[in-house]
Amino acid sequence: MKADLRVALVGNPNTGKSTLFNVLTGLNQKIGNFPGVTVDKKTGACQLPDGRTAEIIDLPGTYSLYPKSKDESIVFSVLADKHADTTPDLVVVILDATNLKRNLLLYTQVADLKIPVIVALNMIDLAGKSGIIINTETFSQKLGVPVVSISARKAKGIDELKQAIAYANKVPLQLDSIDVESIAPALIADISAEVKTDNPYFALQLAHQHEHLKSLTTEQSDRIEALEQKHSFHSQKAQATETIARYNFINELLADTVTQPENAREESMSNKIDHMLTHKVFGFVIFIGILLFMFQSIFAWSAYPMDLISSGFVLLQDWLHKALPAGPLTSLLVDGIVAGLSGVLVFIPQIAILFAFISILEDTGYMARVTFMMDKIMRKVGLNGKSVVPLIGGFACAVPSIMSTRTIENWKDRIITIMVTPLVTCSARLPVYTLLIALVVPNKTVWWIFNMQGLALTAMYILSLVSAVVVALVFKFIIKGREKGYFIMELPVYRMPRWNNVALSMYDRSKAFVFEAGKVIIAVSVVLWVLASYGPGKRFEQIESKYSQPQYTKTVKPDDLQRIVASEKLENSYAGVLGHVIEPVIRPLGFDWKIGIALITSFAAREVFVGTMATIYSVNGDADNLQSVQDKMASAKNPDTGQPVFTLAVAFSLMMFYAFAMQCASTMGVVYRETKNWRWPLAQFTYMTVLAYVVSLITYQLLK
Amino acid sequence: MKLSQLEVGMRGVVKEFTDLEMSVKLMEMGCLPGEEVVVERIAPLGDPIAINVSGYQLSLRKLEASTIILQ
Numbered sequence: 218m219k220a221d222l223r224v225a226l227v228g229n230p231n232t233g234k235s236t237l238f239n240v241l242t243g244l245n246q247k248i249g250n251f252p253g254v255t256v257d258k259k260t261g262a263c264q265l266p267d268g269r270t271a272e273i274i275d276l277p278g279t280y281s282l283y284p285k286s287k288d289e290s291i292v293f294s295v296l297a298d299k300h301a302d303t304t305p306d307l308v309v310v311i312l313d314a315t316n317l318k319r320n321l322l323l324y325t326q327v328a329d330l331k332i333p334v335i336v337a338l339n340m341i342d343l344a345g346k347s348g349i350i351i352n353t354e355t356f357s358q359k360l361g362v363p364v365v366s367i368s369a370r371k372a373k374g375i376d377e378l379k380q381a382i383a384y385a386n387k388v389p390l391q392l393d394s395i396d397v398e399s400i401a402p403a404l405i406a407d408i409s410a411e412v413k414t415d416n417p418y419f420a421l422q423l424a425h426q427h428e429h430l431k432s433l434t435t436e437q438s439d440r441i442e443a444l445e446q447k448h449s450f451h452s453q454k455a456q457a458t459e460t461i462a463r464y465n466f467i468n469e470l471l472a473d474t475v476t477q478p479e480n481a482r483e484e485s486m487s488n489k490i491d492h493m494l495t496h497k498v499f500g501f502v503i504f505i506g507i508l509l510f511m512f513q514s515i516f517a518w519s520a521y522p523m524d525l526i527s528s529g530f531v532l533l534q535d536w537l538h539k540a541l542p543a544g545p546l547t548s549l550l551v552d553g554i555v556a557g558l559s560g561v562l563v564f565i566p567q568i569a570i571l572f573a574f575i576s577i578l579e580d581t582g583y584m585a586r587v588t589f590m591m592d593k594i595m596r597k598v599g600l601n602g603k604s605v606v607p608l609i610g611g612f613a614c615a616v617p618s619i620m621s622t623r624t625i626e627n628w629k630d631r632i633i634t635i636m637v638t639p640l641v642t643c644s645a646r647l648p649v650y651t652l653l654i655a656l657v658v659p660n661k662t663v664w665w666i667f668n669m670q671g672l673a674l675t676a677m678y679i680l681s682l683v684s685a686v687v688v689a690l691v692f693k694f695i696i697k698g699r700e701k702g703y704f705i706m707e708l709p710v711y712r713m714p715r716w717n718n719v720a721l722s723m724y725d726r727s728k729a730f731v732f733e734a735g736k737v738i739i740a741v742s743v744v745l746w747v748l749a750s751y752g753p754g755k756r757f758e759q760i761e762s763k764y765s766q767p768q769y770t771k772t773v774k775p776d777d778l779q780r781i782v783a784s785e786k787l788e789n790s791y792a793g794v795l796g797h798v799i800e801p802v803i804r805p806l807g808f809d810w811k812i813g814i815a816l817i818t819s820f821a822a823r824e825v826f827v828g829t830m831a832t833i834y835s836v837n838g839d840a841d842n843l844q845s846v847q848d849k850m851a852s853a854k855n856p857d858t859g860q861p862v863f864t865l866a867v868a869f870s871l872m873m874f875y876a877f878a879m880q881c882a883s884t885m886g887v888v889y890r891e892t893k894n895w896r897w898p899l900a901q902f903t904y905m906t907v908l909a910y911v912v913s914l915i916t917y918q919l920l921k
Numbered sequence: 922m923k924l925s926q927l928e929v930g931m932r933g934v935v936k937e938f939t940d941l942e943m944s945v946k947l948m949e950m951g952c953l954p955g956e957e958v959v960v961e962r963i964a965p966l967g968d969p970i971a972i973n974v975s976g977y978q979l980s981l982r983k984l985e986a987s988t989i990i991l992q
């Protein structure tokens with residue numbers, strides 16, 4: 218994208234920064250990475266009133282330029298690096314008008330870096346409602362920069378903000394807030410000379426943050442370190458002095474420009490809601506109720522669209538088989554790619570609903586309350602209140618959840634959270650469970666309202682949470698801690714969810730799922746089709762010639778003969794050989810070689826299971842009689858005994874294996890990226906696979 | 922008196938901190954000397970607590986609250 222102007226959005230968390238970003242850029246946005254780090258970089262294009270285009274960069278929300286987490290450290294890195302393709306020409310600082318004091322701290326820090334700044338006073342309508350009167354004119358004069366009142370949620374004041382961006386000065390106009398040099402005069406002078414800057418605050422920030430700045434060379438960083446030693450600089454003391462000075466400035470500024478309502482102590486709506494939602498008893502009842510409702514809805518609401526998708530695919534496969542000439546290419550397309558694809562697309566309704574719930578819970582501020590309620594229990598098992606968010610997010614997908622553990626400042630808490638998050642039932646396990654439960658659990662209503670299949674599924678979810686807690690407790694004693702944990706966190710005011718944000722998140726996540734997981738699944742399906750359709754040596758020809766002997770063609774009906782040939786071919790294909798090789802190992806778990814093939818392919822990603830089953834049974838079955846995967850599996854018989862393959866014991870043993878095994882290449886990748894050490898993903902893979910084998914073994918032997 | 926000793930509904934004014942590292946984090950969040958704090962609620966299991974400071978709600982553990990000395 219070629220932009221005329223680059224604008225960075227900076228602000229505290231919960232100030233409506235993302236909403237403003239969405240309003241400014243519309244659907245014109247893309248998500249990338251900041252160079253060298255795995256922090257999401259959201260950029261978008263915004264058309265300015267003078268015809269130019271601005272590139273808007275949404276920086277992570279932070280309370281201060283001093284980072285507490287990896288995400289937050291991006292903000293200063295981007296603002297400090299003058300020669301990168303992310304260097305902003307202008308910074309828009311978003312302030313929550315209902316909470317100006319704390320919000321202004323970040324503004325004064327950014328302003329002191331002397332990059333051109335505009336202030337967007339967000340939620341001005343809410344401030345007015347609660348009786349806060351802001352004299353924006355004086356406010357703007359005292360800061361020296363343009364101040365625009367907006368309401369990002371109601372899209373008010375956006376045109377004025379775009380005007381202000383278009384006509385912003387190219388030189389910084391902001392007035393000084395504090396006397397930065399007085400904090401460490403000699404050190405600031407030395408660093409300024411070292412890096413050739415005339416900005417004392419930039420020099421001071423380098424003293425604090427030089428260790429993790431990629432824009433500095435190692436030699437520069439070492440020299441700054443040496444200067445710190447020389448002047449015996451104490452980072453935390455200097456930060457404390459600076460923060461107090463900034464708040465003195467802010468208090469004076471607010472005294473001159475803002476009138477607070479007389480009796481602000483009146484109980485707010487948010488407070489009343491909190492009374493209920495964090496109540497000793499109701500708080501937990503409501504939390505469990507919400508989780509139950511969530512899982513029941515995922516099942517109930519997705520049933521119809523899922524049926525539609527899978528029957529649509531059966532029709533498509535049927536039509537393709539008739540329309541295309543028979544041969545290996547048609548077979549690859551229909552039984553390999555299309556069968557695999559249907560296995561992916563059918564999850565979309567469930568994933569979209571799950572992400573809708575999670576985004577609503579976060580957006581309303583309820584997730585922060587869950588964190589608040591659960592901190593004490595979580596700490597007992599070696600986790601942290603903030604681990605609740607990744608664990609609940611783990612119901613959707615472990616990959617973004619593991620990335621969200623960055624908000625946990627404590628290293629040990631974070632590692633344990635990362636280690637146990639993949640145990641939580643993610644959406645990729647959902648179709649495996651759905652399929653297996655539908656096979657062996659009757660679809661009946663018990664205790665008036667509960668569906669037996671729904672209950673079985675809920676049990677799998679509860680089991681995953683319990684196992685995560687138990688494993689966390691074990692790790693608490695194995696992993697040695699380094700620093701103490703913190704739990705200093707804002708509890709944001711309750712708000713109505715922003716429905717277009719919810720819709721956007723449903724769309725984004727489903728799209729990411731289809732494209733990311735879809736690639737793997739289609740690749741695996743094609744490989745699998747090849748492995749299942751060809752065999753080593755001349756085995757296939759031998760089978761063909763064996764069954765073309767008159768003793769078979771004369772006595773066996775052609776349909777039956779075709780089925781016998783197909784099944785013998787599958788058994789002698791590469792996939793069949795591979796399945797037979799591992800069969801002795803998985804036999805005690807109740808699995809045959811066909812399930813073995815599915816287990817092997819599932820180590821790329823769990824959701825491949827359904828696609829694999831679809832491919833294996835399509836290759837095996839006859840093409841004129843297409844059924845859904847479930848029907849094929851239900852009618853699958855053990856050729857030796859004639860009994861159904863998927864008995865209660867086999868299905869549950871298989872579910873346990875999927876519940877505990879680490880079958881997700883993406884998760885292993887993200888664990889490595891987040892921990893920067895292969896030890897953690899390998900330890901995770903090993904403990905989970907061992908656990909999966911043992912639990913499956915016990916399950917099968919007990920239920921058999 | 923420490924902040925951790927206040928009960929729900931009680932208020933106090935921050936005087937000083939006993940832990941430098943914690944004080945830096947708290948001050949950035951607007952909880953600094955001279956600021957009035959009100960204990961708004963205690964989590965169902967007794968910890969952490971939620972206080973009102975600088976016009977918004979902040980949650981912190983009792984251990985962290987015990988580093989805040991009130992006037």
